[in-house]
Amino acid sequence: MEDLNHPLNEEEIEQLDQFLLNRIDDHLITEEMDEGIFDISTLDGFLTAVVSGPVTIPPSVWLDSVWGDFEPEWDNEEDFSEVLALLIRHMNGIVQTLMEYPEDFEPLYLERILDDRSYVIVDEWCEGYLRGTQLSSEQWQSGGEEIATLLNPILSFTAVTDWKGHDHTDDEVETIQKTIAPNAREIHAYWLTRRDDVPQEELITNHDQPPVGRNDLCPCGSGKIYKKCCLH
Template sequence: MTVTAFNDADLTRLETLLTPLSASGSTMRPDEVQGFFAALSSGPDQVDADFWLPEVLGDAPAFENPEDEAELAALLQKLYDSIRAALAAGEELDLILYAEEDSGEEGEPDYWPWANAYLYALDLVDTDWFEVAEEDEGFESLMMPMLVLGGAFEDEDGGEDLLTFTDEEIDGYKEELSDALAAVYNYWRAKEQAPVTMRRDGDKVGRNDQCPCGSGKKYKACCGAN
């Protein structure tokens, strides 16, 4: 299936429909939507619009115009599909980032909403990424740009942060974000394709032992011949 790229005109229309809803409430902004979708598209859980649409809309009021509601849903689906296709093709995402608050339109891009929404997706899916990857020592390293930029090490109650990072380190994680997204996506694809070790419940049957199926033949001449 060919996926049409999510273009600048689509983004402009998405901003027109979505941003006013996110101004006061829990509706996601377009940058948060992209981060959220990037995580959902990367992990092992298969989700669809019934899963992610309510999370994107949050407490948005009902649409007065059904056509706007349908158009917004279609744009979100297009964005979701384009992210999945880009990750699968190994293409770098064109990140949707807005200027930091109080820095003006030409200010530094704010990575926190994007990365925080990425981490939010991990709280919603059935699979606990870190539990499944517990034995893979490198997994947390792959996740560090998202964890650091998304505020995972910050104390939400205003206390001392779990870890602190220099401005140079944070800038480094910003530069590594795109590569990290690809690495995490590839990690889960490799995990899906890894062979599963089958373990016997009973004792091993020798080739010259009587076949456990009850045929009376030797195992090598019966079930062991297949």
């Protein structure tokens, strides 16, 4: 069985990025539809929020948000298992870094070359992080002013603030961007000590999701179905 705790290498990250990018036929997209997540940077931000928040989000919930209105049609179970393994391994890699080597955690940002100068693009990562928080928004709000302050630089590069982070000089933008990674580490540490205080049932009720079924993927992230993993 594949080791789901083994971090993705660069080739596998590129493979996952290309899958997300190419899984939707552009002709099918309309303005009202949710495209889900379609690049590795957005996915990285999304999964960072998922594993850093106040409650445990089972794959049966967060996978729906990854796909949006465009859940892939799988040719066979092997194709699904391969992609799922890449997703779980990337998530577990984030968890391992935040838990064991938090100072080594760095977001997967995009880069753009303009006039022979490299610019860091944080917007996609921040949009992904916001998307992750929205899976349990009420529980995130229970963090009050402390969490709101830590989230501020992340949200300033998202549509909910009309990307206000860009309304500054280049040096000021860079300064704000440099606070994102340490704030993400602090957010993870904040909720880590409080997660047991928020029962999982609240998340399920608030999002009209049924409890994890015997044949659903186990919330622990093993990739096994519930009845053959933590229920056993």
